[in-house]
Amino acid sequence: MPEKIFKPESLSISRPFGNTFLLSLILFPLLLGFSEGFSRTLLVDEVMPPPSVGASNPEFEVKLAHLEQLVKRDGAVDCLIVGSSQIDGGINPVALTKAYAQRTGKTILCYNFGISTLTGEAMGVITRVLEAKYHPRLMFLGISPRDFSDQFGENSRPLLKNPWIQYMLGNDNYTGWLIDHSSAYRYYLGMTNWKDPGNRVVIEEYANKIDGFGYGRLPNHHTPLVQLDEVLLKKYKFNPSDVDGFRQALNLNGAQTRVVVIEMPVNPAFYPNYIEGGESAYHEKFTQPVSAMAEEYGVPFWQTQVEIAPQVPADGWNDRRHLNEDGAAFFSTWLGGKIADAQMQSQIPDLTQSASPSP
C-alpha cells in the first residue's frame, strides 16, 4: 500500500543548483549598504519624502527631518528652541539671528523645535533627546502656564512611547537602535507613511508650513481676536508629570549646554483671563514656582509677559495666545538682542567662539 502512495520521483534537482541565489545573498547586503550611503547624501532629500523615526506625529517628524537637513548642510546647530505651538509660530530663527548679528557682528545657527500641544512631560524627553543628538550650546525652553496642565498634550505625550525616543533616553531596544543607526531605515519609514494618501496631505502641509529653520509661520490675516474674556485654565494647578519633565529639561544645564527659560507672551488683553484668578494667580501659580525651579538649577528665566508683551504690535497676534508672523518678527528680534546682551554679560556662553561638536 505505501508503494502506491509514496514515490519521491517528481522532484529531480541536480547540481549545480542555487548558485544564483547564493550570489544574490552576497549582493543583498551590498545593496543595503549602497542604500545606506545614498540616504546620507543631500541628494536623497530631492527624491525621497521626509525621513521618519516611526513617531505617529507628522509635525515632530518634519521638525526633526528639517533639523537633520540643516545640520547635514550647515554643520552643528548652536541653539535649539523647544516649546509648544507658541514657540513654533512665535520665534523666527532667521529674524533672531539677524538681530543677533546686528548687535554682535557674528552669526549663529538656531533652530525652532516648537511642537503643537507640547507640555512639560514631553519637553523633558525631547530636550534630552535633542541634547544627546545635537549638543547645542544653548537650549531655550519656551514655556507658558498651559504647559503644566494635564488638559493638554494629546498629540505630544504619545511621543514618549516611540522606540527611537526610548532608545535615545537609554532604554535599549532593537527598533530604536535601527532607527538611530540607519538613515536608510528612517527614509524607508518616512516613505511608508508618506505613501498613504491621507498621511501625505498632512505630512506635506507640515513640510510646507515649517521652514528650514523649524519656524511654523502664522500669516497675518488681520482678523479680530476672540475669546479674550474667557478664562482658559480653571482650577489651575501644576501636573506632576509635566513638572518632572520640566525639571529633566532644566537638569541639562551645564558646561556643554546652557539652558535658558523664556516665558512666552500672550495677548495683554487675554493675560488676566489666562489663569482663573487673574494676574495675581498667574504670578502665584506660574511665574513664582517656575522662577524657583529655574533658580534651583542655575538657569536664567527671562520673563516677557509684563514688559515685552505690551510692546508687540496690536495686529501681531494670530489669536489670544499665539504670535503671527509680524508679532514673531518683533519678538524674535527682541530675543536676538537679548541673547547678545546676555552673552556680553556672560550670562550665557559666546556661541560663536567654538562650534558645537557634530552629531
Added chain:
Amino acid sequence: MDILSWQFAAFTVVVLAIYYLLTRRAQNVWLLLASYVFYLSMAWQYLALLLLTTVVNYFLAWRIERDVLDRPRPAVGEAATGGARSLRSRSSPFLSVGLLWNVAALVLFHLASSTYGQSIFGSDLHLALNPHSIWTRFLFPVGFSFYSLQAISYLVDVSRRQVPASRDALDFALYMAYFPKLTAGPIERARGFLPALARPRRVDNQAVTRGLALIVTGLVRKLVIAQTLQQMISTDLFKSPLSYGGLQLWGGILAYSFILYNDFAGYTSIMRGVSALFGLELNQNFNQPYFSRSFSEFWTRWHISLSNWLRDYIFFPVSRTLLRRQPNPRHPLNLVVPPLTTMLVSSLWHGFSLGMVTWGGLHGLYQALERLVQGSRPRQSQNRRPALQQVSSALLTFLLAMLAWVPFATNDFSLALQYWKGMVLLGPGVNAFRMPFGWIFAAIGLSLAIDWAQYHTADDVVFLKWVRPAQAFLLALAVLLVLASLGQAVDVSGFVYQGF
C-alpha cells in the same frame, strides 16, 4: 487565506514538501485536499458551493456524452471551432440544462451583489448582506465566476466531442478546485488540464527556477508596482471626480491602468510560479497588453484565458450564426455584432452595472470600428508596418483603452461621465490632494521595463537567460523592493495643525 500572506507561503511549502514524496495518483488526492482546505479557509459556504458545482457538472457531462456518442465526429479542422457539421447533429438537452444551471447561477450571484440586485430584492437582501449573516458568503463566492466558466467550457467541449467526459471524479474535482487558479484564474480548459493531471509530473532545475522567477516577478508587479501606485492616488478619486483637477484625473486613470494590469498580471504570475513548482503549467494570462497596436491584438494579450473563452464560446458561435444568415463575411452585421455581443457578455461577467456595460461597450465599439475599417482594406500583418506607425498605433490603442478604464474604475456611468468631463475641461479642482507624478512615472517605468524585456524576447522569464551576476543582482534588488513595499503606514491623517 490571502495569497500575499505568510500563511499562504507556509501552506504552499508544506503542500509541496509532501507532494514531492507521493505517487502521481496520491499527488492528485493531496492537491485536491489542499485545495479544499485553501478554499475552506475563506468560508465553508464557498466550499459547499464548489462541491455542488463539481458534482452537478461531472454527472451532466456523462449524460451529454451519452447523447452525442452517436453523432459523427467533426472533421479535421472543424474540431477547434466546433464546425458547422457538428452543429447540425443532435445536441443533448442536458447541455442546455448544464448551461442554464451555470449561467443562471452566475447571473444570480452577480445580480445579488449589484446595486440593481439590492433594489430588486430589497430589505431581505439587505439583511442577507449583513456581514454576520450566514447567507452573505453564499452571495459573494470568491472564484465562482472563474470556475463556473471552466464548467461551461467543459460541458460544451464534451458536447462537441473535443474532450471525453471525465470518468475520474477525483481528477475532475481537482480540475475545478486546483487552488493556484481557483480564486482568479487563469481559466483552464479541461482538454489541456485533465491530461496533465493524468501524466506523471517532473519538477527539475528548470521548472523550479522558472517557478521561482515567476513568483518573484509577480511579487514585484503586485507589491512594488501595483500597491505603490494604488497608494499614490487618492482613495476617492473615482468616487468624487468633480473635486479633482484635470491633471489629477489624467494622472489617476494613467496610474489605475497600470494598477489593474500589474495587480492582475502579478497575481497570475505568482500562481503560475506556484503551479510550476507542482509540475503543472498554467496558461499565460497577460502578454504585455499595453504594447498592442490594435484592439483585436489587445484582446489576445489581456486576460488571455477569458478572452479565449469568450472567443470560443461567444464570438465564434455568434459569428457562425450571423454568417448563416448573411454569408458575406465583410457585411457590417458580421463585422459589428460579434465583437459588441462578446464584449457585452464580458462586461456583465465583470459586474452588473452600467459602468461595466459602458466599459465593455466601448471595447466592442473599438473592435467593431477596427473591423469595419480593416474590412475595406487588404490584410497586413502588424509587424510589417513601419515602426513609427506601429508605435503610434500602440499609443493610440493605449490611450483609448485607458479612457475605457474610467467606467470600469468608477463602476458607475454618471461618475464616468463626470470623470471624462473633468479630463477634457482640465480645471484646477478644489481638492488639495497633490498627485506625486514623479513616483507614479517611476512605477510605470518599472512596469514598462519589465514588459519590454518580456516583449522583445517573447519570454516572460527572460531574466533567466541573463548572465548569473545580473540575475543575482536583479533577484537581490527585487527582494529589497518587495520588502520595502511591505511596510505598514501609521495613520497620521488626523493630525491637522493644532495651535496649542
